[in-house]
Amino acid sequence: MTVRETDTGNMPRQKPQANDPFKTDLLELIPFLRAFARSLCGNPETADDLAQETLVKAWQSRNTFETGTNLKAWLFTILRNQFYSDRRRAWRQAPWDQDAAERIPGSAEEQSWAAELSDTARALRSLSDEQREALILVGAGGFSYEDAALICNCAVGTVKSRVARARKSLMSILDGEDALPSAAQSGQGDAADEIMAQLDRLAPPNEHGNAHKRRSKDAPSE
């Protein structure tokens, strides 16, 4: 991806320091941006494009980041907004915008690539976007339910129910593939309970419904 000339208009005027801490922090968080982008896009190349767009936007908006708040969550919010913004554009402009179109889960591009995934990774691709992003943020990314709610711009209770439904869906998909119907039927309730218990150990539960009120106003939406 290239940096467009018009993008430079919003750049901070001050001369960057030799060891700019914001830049250092950005560099350190690139691996996680790539991982989250991959989970949203599926396709590795479009995921990296999305992560790079996120870096450019973050750099342009750096003056709006409050030092001391969670930079990783701020970046993930930008990345997620960019993902959905690109996809809305793809829906309006398809088939002209091939890059954005390839980010739509289930596209031919992604399906051919998905053939190389593990069973769990493939099952993950068949979840809804909302369930997948919630499960990845909390179950793999180590975010609290509250931070995940900030990133996804929804209530904490909504994140909790999305994660719970994602876990159940994942289990039933994998049970189906493993052709063990009796074990799946008798163990389904325990499975969901155990998974939620695991997640609660990872992320302490929070009060429902408060996250959206505390949502950061700093993360640019476009």
Added chain:
Amino acid sequence: MKTRQRAIGRELRRIYEDVAKEPVPDEFVELLRQIDRRGGKGGQTDS
């Protein structure tokens, strides 16, 4: 069953961490260098 459920939890983290552990492609570092230079010159291109 529980062993398998834990395995799925581990697999989820592995899927995410496998990407996070990949070396960052050069184009990312180059991109940051590029936008840093552009910002430092007050928006002029450096090509």
